Amino acid sequence: GRVLVAHNAAFDWSMIAREYARAAVTAPVEQRLCTIALAKELRLPLPNHKLESLAAHFGVVQQHAHHALDDARVLAEAFRPSLHAAAKGGVRLPLLECRPLTEWYDSPVTPRAGYRPSQGQGSWRPSRKRPTCPYPNPGRYESDKPLMQGMRVAFSGDTSIDRELLEDRAVEAGLHVATSVSRLTSLLVTNDPDSATSKTVKAKSFGTPVLEESAFTHLLRDVAPAVSVVVPKPSPSSE
Known part of the structure; x- marks a missing residue:
């Protein structure tokens, strides 16, 4: 029931949604917030939209860059001042609906030499009504x-x-x-x-x-x- 927050949340959600679709169960989140989108809404003076740039802007120290636990800690610490800045400036939070992947479509793929797919090639796509x-x-x-x-x-x-x-x-x-x-x-x-x-x-x-x-x-x-x-x-x- 809470909001999923991630840096480049579209990527994270697409992976999570595919796994929930494969398991045929519903993810326990309905909304997501991308900290890249929020940084753009706040017009932060960042040289790029990497997590390390967001961390440096708010003075958050990275201990193990690209390690899952430390990345999550860094993002949480940079997210708090972002929320305060949004509230102070009356900036609308860029919340998006976490739509489940419910439709399967076939995508023709040329197999590599010696590769035998056990199932038909294809992928999940979100229901977008x-x-x-x-x-x-x-x-x-x-x-x-x-x-x-x-x-x-x-x-x-x-x-x-x-x-x-x-x-x-x-x-x-x-x-x-x-x-x-x-x-x-x-x-x-x-x-x-x-x-x-x-x-x-x-x-x-x-x-x-x-x-x-x-x-x-x-x-x-x-x-x-x-x-x-x-x-x-x-x-x-x-x-």
């Missing part, structure tokens, strides 16, 4: 105008903010997070608009607006409410 966006799609994003509830947003490539956290915030703001790009997509968010990913290629072919992550997160602070749709009443028929 979002509630349906309650707002109609107002169309494409227009430059120099605010985002509007109901807009269909797709993401491509790496993001500085954890992707799940970024998607969750978009949903909370009333946007529709899409897994692909189509003619109905309002905008594509990517930090590498010149890449040749399928989403960026489709966005260019459809003329879909493209925004970098920083511009998108700035607009996400003030999303315009959806335009209410008025359905006209049918006129009474004359007899």
Whole structure:
């Protein structure tokens, strides 16, 4: 029932979730917090996002770097002042849901010479069911105008903010997070608009607006409410 805290929590949770899925039992945690994401939210002046840099910033001494017990101790000691800084600055904690891995999918793998897999190749993937966006799609994003509830947003490539956290915030703001790009997509968010990913290629072919992550997160602070749709009443028929 507590929050799982880890440095690069997405990696740790993916490993833990796979083991719980293999055992066919439910993990006893519902939320996780990544201290890398928290450091970014606090805008800590770190040279990089390694645990040793976070420890040095808060004056925590590492005794046995990369040893599990000492790493856990160091993280705990660096996490406490991070929490205090977040509370003092009114910074929202980047909590994410620990979604269980419930779906198995096949992934074709070319076996090595002399390798005999005892079971079919594949992997677990998380169940990711979002509630349906309650707002109609107002169309494409227009430059120099605010985002509007109901807009269909797709993401491509790496993001500085954890992707799940970024998607969750978009949903909370009333946007529709899409897994692909189509003619109905309002905008594509990517930090590498010149890449040749399928989403960026489709966005260019459809003329879909493209925004970098920083511009998108700035607009996400003030999303315009959806335009209410008025359905006209049918006129009474004359007899």
